Structures are given as structure tokens and as C-alpha cells.
Amino acid sequence: MHEDLNFDKINLLKNDLTEFNHPRFQHEVARIKKIKMKKKIIIIGNGFDLNLGLPTSYSHFLKSLYFDELLEDGNQIANNLKNRSELENWVDVEVALKDYADNINNLGSKILSSFKEEYKELAKQFLEYLKSIKYDKINKKSKAYNFITNNSVDKYNKTTDILIYNFNYTSTVKNILANQGWSSNDIAEKHIHVHGDLESNIIFGIQDDTKSTKFHTFIKKTTGEGFQRCDLPENLKKGYDIAIFGYSLGVSDEMYFKNPFNWLSQNENISKLHMDLYYFGENSKDELDYRMDQLTNSNLADFLQSVFLEKIDISKLTK
Numbered sequence: 001m002h003e004d005l006n007f008d009k010i011n012l013l014k015n016d017l018t019e020f021n022h023p024r025f026q027h028e029v030a031r032i033k034k035i036k037m038k039k040k041i042i043i044i045g046n047g048f049d050l051n052l053g054l055p056t057s058y059s060h061f062l063k064s065l066y067f068d069e070l071l072e073d074g075n076q077i078a079n080n081l082k083n084r085s086e087l088e089n090w091v092d093v094e095v096a097l098k099d100y101a102d103n104i105n106n107l108g109s110k111i112l113s114s115f116k117e118e119y120k121e122l123a124k125q126f127l128e129y130l131k132s133i134k135y136d137k138i139n140k141k142s143k144a145y146n147f148i149t150n151n152s153v154d155k156y157n158k159t160t161d162i163l164i165y166n167f168n169y170t171s172t173v174k175n176i177l178a179n180q181g182w183s184s185n186d187i188a189e190k191h192i193h194v195h196g197d198l199e200s201n202i203i204f205g206i207q208d209d210t211k212s213t214k215f216h217t218f219i220k221k222t223t224g225e226g227f228q229r230c231d232l233p234e235n236l237k238k239g240y241d242i243a244i245f246g247y248s249l250g251v252s253d254e255m256y257f258k259n260p261f262n263w264l265s266q267n268e269n270i271s272k273l274h275m276d277l278y279y280f281g282e283n284s285k286d287e288l289d290y291r292m293d294q295l296t297n298s299n300l301a302d303f304l305q306s307v308f309l310e311k312i313d314i315s316k317l318t319k
Contacts, residue, residue, distance in 0.1 A: 039161040039240040042151055047246020047280055049170055051144035054133055056170060058093045066129040070121060077118045094252035123204045130169055131198055138172060143314045147245055148173060152180045164191045165232050167247060169202045194230050236260035239271050245278040249291040261295040265303040275307050280314045
């Protein structure tokens, strides 16, 4: 049996594997090639920012002066949202927008016209609220901070090629990566704001496959200014390991997950990948279980033939 190679030799192998043609190195060359190709997808949701101690949820916005201004101006969408006491996360808000649009479909063009203006005002106030948050006051001892720092180290170990899909509008992940030594080019290449960011345009609205009329197609995410196609669905089919932190896999983003999760349910012969779901508390677990069941068309057992799924309750982690 050949001796193990040290990290210097491994890095040399990865820089130019073709130089090592001696039989002694063939096993190591094959192993390092496999390591070189390994990738990991990290998906970030609003629970990430909340765990950092930031007031970024929609329920926080509902209690803000920015939302009060909408109520004072008689914004009917804001009134409708205020009356839906169950609103606690992004998904419920987007469902509420869809329901509101459905309810006013037959109320005439004047109501529909005011709906568009009120929707724009809601999105504007929401953006202003998020911009007002002090993002330098994050909890560096939080599970979210540890999660992203521990995973970002892998990029510079050269063992894992990381792709980060961030469903938040904030720059918290980018700031942490920069503090970890990532260059601006690395961040631009490996970190994707799926719904836009606070420095450009935010994509705010409902899922793309919702049936709509010409009077409220404008609230679909794909019609939003700055919407760009995302390669997440394709990459979810490539067998990369996946880590999801603080993200509910909600209905409003189903277009990114429905097809690949179904594909994984029907392809049990692919190399089994790892998927880690980080959630906070029992209610979040129940919501994730429900969404996983829906995204796999109630074929979760088949899905688990292709995916080694681990659920991690952040509230119970000690480190």
C-alpha cells in the first residue's frame, strides 16, 4: 500500500494532475480528481438574518413607522396585511398578496389601478425599512454566523466549491465572507442574490405559476425590474451536497425547487447526496416537513433514496 500524500502534494496534484503518471500516484490522482469536482450548495433564508439578531422579518416591518405611514395614507393592501394576524414570515405575505389580488379581480378598473399604486408604495416602504436597519450590530456568536464562517473556510481548503444562493435582500452574508478573506471577485462569482439586493432592485411579489389577469401580472416576481434567471434548479440536479439555513422552502419560491425535488425523487440510482436542513423550533420543522412533502408530490420516501437528509434544530445547538 502506498504512503498517504501530504497536503502540499495534494495541492500540487490539483494544480496539474497530468504530471503524475507513475502508477504509485494513480489512486491518489483519481481520489483528488473526485475531491476537486465536489461542490456544495448553500441556501440562505430570512431565518439566517433573524438568528444574527436583525429585525428583518415581515412581522418586524408591520410594527414599524414605515408600515404605519402606509396605514395613515389609507393603503388598502397594508390594511389587509395588518388584519391577517397569522403573518409571521415572507411566505405568508406573498400568499396574502395573491389572495388580495384574487379578491379584487371583479371590482373594476379603478380599484385595480389603485392596487398597483398601493403595491408599489408597499414595496417602496418595505425597502426603506430594510435599509434603515443597522447591519453592523450582528451577533458573531450566533449559529448563523458560525454556520457561514465554517462553510466559507472550505473554499480555501480547496476541497469544496461553494455556491451560495441567498434569498434575502440584505448584504450580511457578503459582509461576513469579506471578513473571512473572500475577494470581491470570489463573492460576485459564488454568492447569488436570488431576489435582488438593497443596493439595486428587490424582487418582491408572488410565485410565477400563479394564475393571473392582465391587471395584476405585475406582482409576479418574474415581471419585477431586475429579475434575472437563476441556475439553482439546474444545480440542484447535479448531485452537489446541499445545506439550507433559515429558509422555509415556501410556496412563493416553488419554481426553484419543485422540478429538481421531483427529479431527485425519481432518480434513486444517482450518487446519494447530503442535505442539511437548519431550522429553528418545532413549528419550523413542521412547516419544512409539509413543504418537503409538497415539493416531492408526496414521494418523500423516494426522495430519501437519493438524498441523505439531516434536520438540525438551531434552537437546540449548543455550539
